[in-house]
Amino acid sequence: MFHGLSAFPLTPLREGTFDEHSFINLLRPVVDAGVDSLGILGSTGSYAYLTVEERGRIARCAVAHADDIPVIVSIGALRLDDIRSLADDAQSAGVSGVLLAPVSYQRLTEDEVFNLYETVTRQLSVPLCIYDNPATTGFSFSDELLFAAAALPNIGSIKLGRVPEDLSQVRARLPDTVTLGIAGDWRAASALQAGFDVWYSVVGGLFPQTALAIARSKESAQSERLEPLWALFRHYGSLRVVAAAAEMLGKVETPALPFPLQAIHGEPREALAAIIADLALA
Amino acid sequence: MFHGLSAFPLTPLREGTFDEHSFINLLRPVVDAGVDSLGILGSTGSYAYLTVEERGRIARCAVAHADDIPVIVSIGALRLDDIRSLADDAQSAGVSGVLLAPVSYQRLTEDEVFNLYETVTRQLSVPLCIYDNPATTGFSFSDELLFAAAALPNIGSIKLGRVPEDLSQVRARLPDTVTLGIAGDWRAASALQAGFDVWYSVVGGLFPQTALAIARSKESAQSERLEPLWALFRHYGSLRVVAAAAEMLGKVETPALPFPLQAIHGEPREALAAIIADLALA
Numbered sequence: 341m342f343h344g345l346s347a348f349p350l351t352p353l354r355e356g357t358f359d360e361h362s363f364i365n366l367l368r369p370v371v372d373a374g375v376d377s378l379g380i381l382g383s384t385g386s387y388a389y390l391t392v393e394e395r396g397r398i399a400r401c402a403v404a405h406a407d408d409i410p411v412i413v414s415i416g417a418l419r420l421d422d423i424r425s426l427a428d429d430a431q432s433a434g435v436s437g438v439l440l441a442p443v444s445y446q447r448l449t450e451d452e453v454f455n456l457y458e459t460v461t462r463q464l465s466v467p468l469c470i471y472d473n474p475a476t477t478g479f480s481f482s483d484e485l486l487f488a489a490a491a492l493p494n495i496g497s498i499k500l501g502r503v504p505e506d507l508s509q510v511r512a513r514l515p516d517t518v519t520l521g522i523a524g525d526w527r528a529a530s531a532l533q534a535g536f537d538v539w540y541s542v543v544g545g546l547f548p549q550t551a552l553a554i555a556r557s558k559e560s561a562q563s564e565r566l567e568p569l570w571a572l573f574r575h576y577g578s579l580r581v582v583a584a585a586a587e588m589l590g591k592v593e594t595p596a597l598p599f600p601l602q603a604i605h606g607e608p609r610e611a612l613a614a615i616i617a618d619l620a621l622a
Numbered sequence: 623m624f625h626g627l628s629a630f631p632l633t634p635l636r637e638g639t640f641d642e643h644s645f646i647n648l649l650r651p652v653v654d655a656g657v658d659s660l661g662i663l664g665s666t667g668s669y670a671y672l673t674v675e676e677r678g679r680i681a682r683c684a685v686a687h688a689d690d691i692p693v694i695v696s697i698g699a700l701r702l703d704d705i706r707s708l709a710d711d712a713q714s715a716g717v718s719g720v721l722l723a724p725v726s727y728q729r730l731t732e733d734e735v736f737n738l739y740e741t742v743t744r745q746l747s748v749p750l751c752i753y754d755n756p757a758t759t760g761f762s763f764s765d766e767l768l769f770a771a772a773a774l775p776n777i778g779s780i781k782l783g784r785v786p787e788d789l790s791q792v793r794a795r796l797p798d799t800v801t802l803g804i805a806g807d808w809r810a811a812s813a814l815q816a817g818f819d820v821w822y823s824v825v826g827g828l829f830p831q832t833a834l835a836i837a838r839s840k841e842s843a844q845s846e847r848l849e850p851l852w853a854l855f856r857h858y859g860s861l862r863v864v865a866a867a868a869e870m871l872g873k874v875e876t877p878a879l880p881f882p883l884q885a886i887h888g889e890p891r892e893a894l895a896a897i898i899a900d901l902a903l904a
Contacts, residue, residue, distance in 0.1 A: 356703060388727035389700050418671050420881045421638060445670035445725070445758050446861055452882040459881070476727050478760055579728055599702045599741070600734040 341410040341436050342469060342497035342519040343537045344376030345555035347544035350583060351385040351398060352592035356599065358394050360401060362592045366545070367405045373548035376538070377410045378402060382439060383476055384542045384579050387414040389598040392422055396429035403434045410436035412469065415460075416443045423460055431465055437496055438464065441471035447478045450485050457489045467496025473523065474501070487513045499523050499540050503531050511535070525578065526570035529554050529563035542578040543569070546586055547621045568615045572608060580604045584612055589622050623692040623718050624751060624779035624801040625819045626658030627837035629826035632865060633667040633680060634874035638881065640676050642683060644874045648827070649687045655830035658820070659692045660684060664721060665758055666824045666861050669696045671880040674704055678711035685716045692718035694751065697742075698725040705742055713747055719778055720746065723753035729760045732767050739771045749778025755805065756783070769795045781805050781822050785813050793817070807860065808852035811836050811845035824860040825851070828868055829903045850897045854890060862886045866894055871904050 347370045352362040370378065380402040381387035381395055390398070399413045413435045415426040423440070430438055440460060442453045461468055470489055474480040481489070483504075490498060497519045504510045511520065521538035522531035528539040532555065543566070544551030554562045563570075572581045584603035587594040597603055604612065616622055629652045634644040652660065662684040663669035663677055672680070681695045695717045697708040705722070712720055722742060724735045743750055752771055756762040763771070765786075772780060779801045786792045793802065803820035804813035810821040814837065825848070826833030836844045845852075854863045866885035869876040879885055886894060898904055 383728070418880075443727070446665070446859060446883055447757065448882060449884070452884055455884075456882040475729065475760075478757075577728060598700075600730060600738040601728055602731070602734055602737075 341377050341412070342467070342521060344539075345544050345548075345551055346377040346379045346412065346521070346538055346540045347375040347548055347551065348379035348382040348384040348540060348542055349545035350586055350592065350596060351381060351387070351390065352586065352596040353386075353598060354593045358390070358398060359593060359596075362596075363398070363401060364405055366586070366591060367402065370545060370548045371405065371407050371409055373552060375409060375544060375548055375552065377412055377436070378406055379412050379439065379540055379545070380435075381414045382540070383473065384545060384582065385414070386579075386598055387416060388443065388476075389601075392417075392425050392429070395426055396433065399430050399433040399435060412437040412439055414439040414441070414471075416441045416471070418443055418445055420456075420459065424463065427460065427464060435466060437467045437469060439469045439471050439499065441473045442477050442479045444477050444479055450482065453479060453481070454485060454488055457492055461492045461494040464494045467494055469497040469499050469521065470495060471499045471523075472501065473499075483510065490514050490518045497521050497538065503527060503534055503536070507534055525573060526563070526567075529558060529560050532558040533560070542573070542582055546582050546591075550619075550621055565619065568611075569619070572604070572612060572615070576604050576608060581612060584609050585616060588613055588616070623659050623694070624749070624803065626821075627826050627833055628659040628661045628694065628803070628820055628822045629657040629830055629833065630661035630664040630666040630822060630824055631827035632868055632874065632878060633663060633669075633672065634868065634878040635668075635880060636875045640672070640680060641875060641878075644878075645680070645683060646687055648868070648873060649684065652827060652830045653687065653689050653691055655834060657691060657826060657830055657834065659694055659718070660688055661694050661721065661822055661827070663696045664822070665755065666827060666864065667696070668861075668880055669698060670725065670758075671883075674699075674707050674711070677708055678715065681712050681715040681717060694719040694721055696721040696723070696753075698723045698753070700725055700727055702738075702741065706745065709742065709746060717748060719749045719751060721751045721753050721781065723755045724759050724761045726759050726761055732764065735761060735763070736767060736770060739774055743774045743776040746776045749776055751779040751781055751803065752777060753781045754783065755781075765792065772796050772800045779803050779820065785809060785816055785818070789816055807855060808845070808849075811840060811842050814840040815842070824855070824864055828864050828873075832901075832903055847901065850893075851901070854886070854894060854897070858886050858890060863894060866891050867898060870895055870898070
């Protein structure tokens with residue numbers, strides 16, 4: 341399951357609460373396109389802003405509309421009891437895997453992060469993807485911690501926002517059963533070329549055909565034509581950009597993001613509209 | 623209320639849930655010492671790890687045991703509806719002020735942070751202290767944003783983790799009704815000397831007499847004798863250090879912090895025990 345293209349759709353809101361109708365409409369073309377997995381309630385799916393109850397409901401909804409495509413759900417939270425409830429709910433919903441970033445308020449230490457993964461993986465019946473996301477967690481995995489955590493039971497993949505300088509050396513220290521995935525859509529083609537197994541993709545959650553063309557061909561040219569979009573992703577954060585795209589295309593209500601987060605507006609939103617038209621993304 | 627020494631006690635846990643008995647025992651000496659305000663459920667009070675319901679209960683408990691000392695409660699959360707509920711609960715509990723940091727998962731923009739404070743302050747009947755805490759929020763206020771936010775209605779104070787180079791210039795651009803407070807205990811004496819109005823103090827929540835000696839005298843020497851403690855605060859985070867001190871002194875259960883956070887242990891904990899004895903803090 342942790343290979344190829346994993347598409348991370350938005351979790352759209354309507355007046356601040358889960359908009360199931362729009363969510364199902366977002367899932368349909370992604371499922372029909374035949375992505376390799378669905379990444380539900382990732383950072384792009386605003387998991388951190390939703391309650392345990394909402395997240396259970398959204399996981400069940402995703403599994404019900406995923407046909408045979410494996411569903412991966414984030415179980416990240418600050419409290420261990422919330423993480424446990426989220427893992428239980430996700431597994432009861434029938435997900436195929438879970439994703440966990442070391443969400444923090446107080447920045448965590450290496451020991452604390454290892455203890456977290458050790459405790460959480462012990463109760464899992466599905467594989468877990470370790471998510472190294474310093475931009476949202478304030479915590480960066482060292483290579484040593486990554487190797488130690490990857491050796492825990494039930495680890496299936498690692499989601500990295502960088503391509504290690506010596507990928508073969510990193511690979512040699514990971515269990516054979518643990519795949520390597522890339523986050524940051526603008527890095528995907530080069531990471532897949534370098535030997536990454538999976539692309540955890542934001543654009544794939546809204547424009548799955550475009551993402552599949554990159555994931556299947558691994559051609560730089562396929563990615564380079566999207567550079568105007570990647571520039572917006574890097575500058576404003578991919579979430580604010582895909583939310584604006586989904587709003588403009590009428591696929592979700594406006595505003596779709598949890599306050600105080602805002603989809604891009606004004607000049608960059610106009611630039612995005614031109615990019616979507618130029619690249620025939622929609 | 624936003625002046626002098628504001629003492630921030632721990633919110634101790636027992637088996638992962640609020641330990642009311644230990645909390646009241648922590649409050650008593652702080653109240654008896656005559657601090658100028660109590661900062662309940664600050665970062666040191668683990669607010670981010672507790673539910674809205676738990677936080678309402680803790681606010682009520684603090685007000686009930688604060689005698690005539692003003693209580694300030696943090697209302698920080700990722701979701702606006704949670705912030706609103708927390709503000710309502712705190713005000714119903716009878717707090718004198720609230721504290722709000724721009725808690726984030728996706729790092730917020732300046733516009734988003736301003737909109738957040740504008741929206742929240744509109745519903746308040748007590749003054750709010752703006753908390754600039756880049757280490758936990760990943761967001762740093764620019765001076766311009768600080769001035770704009772400070773001019774909103776119901777702003778009573780700003781809690782900064784730094785001493786601006788030109789304090790008089792900063793002061794000149796703040797409303798007269800907004801006080802300036804310092805966070806980071808090792809900076810307190812020099813900040814108070816430089817003209818800060820209030821010290822938002824971690825050490826004051828456990829060793830109020832020690833903190834009061836610094837706050838009342840503003841003498842560098844009073845602070846410098848605590849340098850071994852400040853060094854631990856800077857290295858491990860003050861929360862992990864005061865939690866270890868409270869655990870060692872038998873004032874709270876072990877572990878008192880929410881998993882995966884850990885009080886310091888091993889060598890630094892032994893060093894802390896020696897510091898507490900040497901400085902006669904307990």
